[in-house]
Amino acid sequence: MTTLTLPTRRQEEWRYSDLDALAAIWPTPAPTRIDVAAGENARHHLLQDAGEGAAAVHDYAITIADEARLDFHVLNIGGKFGRVTFTVTLGKGAHFELNGAIIGGGDQVLEIITKVTHAEPDATSGQTIRSILGQRATGSYLGSINVARNAQRTDAFQSVKAMLLDRTATANAKPELEIYADDVKCAHGATVGELDKQALFYMASRGMDPATAKTLLLKAFVAGVFDDVADEAVKDRLEAAALAKLEALV
């Protein structure tokens, strides 16, 4: 169901968004549906590289049936406002894996919002998000995991790390757990940091100019996000886009 009223910042999931940019494209299209049938394995990816000044909202409504698996890779780097949301419902023994990176500069507002529901027992989910933010950019991850009463032996994690290149950049990380079952493993970690000054001096002392050193450290920071993209062409495209964005930032 699509609501035609523009959201406000009072709504938690829009709290950090650029609502002016959103207004220009409102109402946004209906969510893209992905339904993974029982026992199937599926892979999807999204490169959000909208043009400068544009607003882009991508909503995914996903169901993963019993014993099925979905791997999703997302790179969120484009536009003035770039928002990617995932609403996921997991069947019995299903698995959802999200690997994402947000790289932003200028006045960009980039966000990844997830709502993962473990509706049945034995399902697992993993979310790994790495953000690099420079200048006045804002990068947000809002992730909620909901474990239903009968969803015993759920195993879920969220790993969120952000790197700020300038004091004026902002990172928001908000993992949220709502658990109604009693035999559950849920882990979440969130860190916000800066480039390691000792490492930068060590690299400079070996002759690396500052831009090369920073790029190398940032590549290392996001390395791994796209490691397990099965399609080599897709992997190359995501990695090249991430690197080009990084090089433009440092």
Add this chain to the structure above:
Amino acid sequence: MLTIENLTNEIDGKAILKGLSLSIKAGEIHAIMGPNGAGKSTLAYTLGGRPGYQVTGGRASFDGVNLFDLEPHERAAAGLFLGFQYPVEIPGVSNLQFLRESLNSQRKARGEEPLSGGEFIKLAKEKAGLLGLDMEMLKRPVNVGFSGGEKKRAEMVQMGILDPKLAILDETDSGLDIDALKIVGSGINAIMRKPDKAVLLITHYQRLLDYVKPDYVHVLAAGRIVKSGGPELALELEREGYAEVVAA
């Protein structure tokens, strides 16, 4: 090659070096010894250009260039190598990637062509062999999970690959057992004991100097060189202690 005149500096407003002078010519190996807190590591970091190490007076001329006019990476490209007492760990960046980027950055700054992947690997193999370091170690992230001795050997492999004119080695002997000390000592000799190169060894102990024989030994205390001499000064220090020699 390096002439330091009346160097003073401070860290967070606290004066550490208080008028240090030292001159090193090509072909020479100098050792600086001294008690804890004398300013030995500060001297190394100041020459390397570590942020926060504020030069407040004096000069350092490296091959006729004012060292303090250069950024840290430019000092490296000019031929300065700083061996760290505590080499820094860099997760996610392999030693090979780190060294190739470093070497090619230096070559670019000097207007030379970058080394190809094949040429670089050949060079890395040769220098790793010199220090008895397995090439597999160089595929691992920089210093991550390395023992104290492995870190120091990796530093010397870096020095071999970057091939500096002047190496300032800050307590390269700390954390080494006798066997590793021998390997590191002979590595320093093989790489740096040449007529067109020079070394400044910073150390607490005489034992490294058994393997890397210095031409000159200096005692640094309270931010100044208080005594200079030949290799026999190191033996005297070992025998009588800093307090005795500094007071004399």
